[in-house]
Amino acid sequence: MDKYQYKVNGIDYDVEIEDVEGSIAKVKVNGKAFEVELKEPVKAKPKATKVTPVAAPVAAATTSAPASAQPAAAPGAGTKVSAPLPGTITEIKVAVGQAVKAGDTVIILEAMKMQNNIEAENSGTVTSILVNKGDAVMEGTALLTIG
Numbered sequence: 145m146d147k148y149q150y151k152v153n154g155i156d157y158d159v160e161i162e163d164v165e166g167s168i169a170k171v172k173v174n175g176k177a178f179e180v181e182l183k184e185p186v187k188a189k190p191k192a193t194k195v196t197p198v199a200a201p202v203a204a205a206t207t208s209a210p211a212s213a214q215p216a217a218a219p220g221a222g223t224k225v226s227a228p229l230p231g232t233i234t235e236i237k238v239a240v241g242q243a244v245k246a247g248d249t250v251i252i253l254e255a256m257k258m259q260n261n262i263e264a265e266n267s268g269t270v271t272s273i274l275v276n277k278g279d280a281v282m283e284g285t286a287l288l289t290i291g
Contacts, residue, residue: 222291
């Protein structure tokens with residue numbers, strides 16, 4: 145297991161590369177697990193450059209009832225999808241009013257030279273988008289809500 149320490153915009157990160165199999169690396173950033181897809185399979189020793197995550201876990205609260213059992217959600221109502229780490233919003237893949245399923249990519253966040261797919265943890269309808277393309281966000285910042 146390789147361990148690295150990074151400082152990005154004044155914030156310290158502890159990165160552990162747990163395992164690399166082919167083009168998939170299992171890493172932990174400040175204790176949060178990520179699976180990342182490398183652009184090319186690693187032949188000898190993993191390099192910390194050019195890593196593109198497949199999916200990033202999203203810290204979000206759980207919803208109290210399934211979306212199908214609720215009337216149309218008010219703007220901004222619902223479960224917040226938060227940034228798992230600081231970065232810059234590079235793409236918003238949904239619109240207000242759009243139905244999403246758990247696991248759908250809703251936002252792409254660039255952090256530490258990596259493109260992170262931020263996924264919906266629950267199904268529902270996007271009730272608000274709280275960021276714009278190009279916005280710099282901190283870890284825990286609410287990005288959108290799904291009602």
